[in-house]
Amino acid sequence: MSQYLKVIADSSRLEILDLLSCGELCACDLLEHFEFSQPTLSHHMKLLRENDLILMRKDGNKNMYRLNKAVIENLTDKLSLLSSEAVPCICHDMDKGSC
Amino acid sequence: MSQYLKVIADSSRLEILDLLSCGELCACDLLEHFEFSQPTLSHHMKLLRENDLILMRKDGNKNMYRLNKAVIENLTDKLSLLSSEAVPCICHDMDKGSC
DNA sequence: CATCTATATAGATTTTTGTCTATATAAGTA
């Protein structure tokens, strides 16, 4: 889980996900919205893809990206378990007050 | 938001939050569950506190920690907006296909 | 085929961050 969070925790990548949240965009559309270079965008998209947070299709020489909403939902669901009560979790194995 | 996520994205801190999800624990209880040193734990707790993800009270010479569930809920709520439709978001300002 | 556009890769560099050791502080206890 921390691996997914690390990918999302970068402000540029989070903004990319936000931009994609309304629908498909190509890399060059995204690039125009950022200050960083094209190889940097390529690097971010690769990370997002490798971690299944986005999906890609080829359209001519363009890469069209969209959110993988299922994976993102799954991540937020798991994260919300932290603030919910009475779920199976590692904290049950803790011995309190042993120090 | 990415600041919060960066704090949570570390696997040690995520595990600390998980351990705290069942209730209050002192730093020394937590320390016994990890391989790293006491100063490292202290550093992690400081980060979690500075970002309001946990709350602390003093009990003698011990620090008692608990989750700040409100903040964590707020974070997961905002994150879940990514995978939901039709919310106000920066992607509406995008000009698609301008490249 | 030559060229342009869109994207990827390689490699270097800088920043960030997680960790350590050593030491300090602060509270409890004999």
Place this chain on the structure above:
DNA sequence: TACTTATATAGACAAAAATCTATATAGATG
């Protein structure tokens, strides 16, 4: 007061990560 336990701080160091420039590839188009 001396000592022990719990925690914090300072400073160093190493690993990870974000960025860049330069270059390569791949598809579209004249």
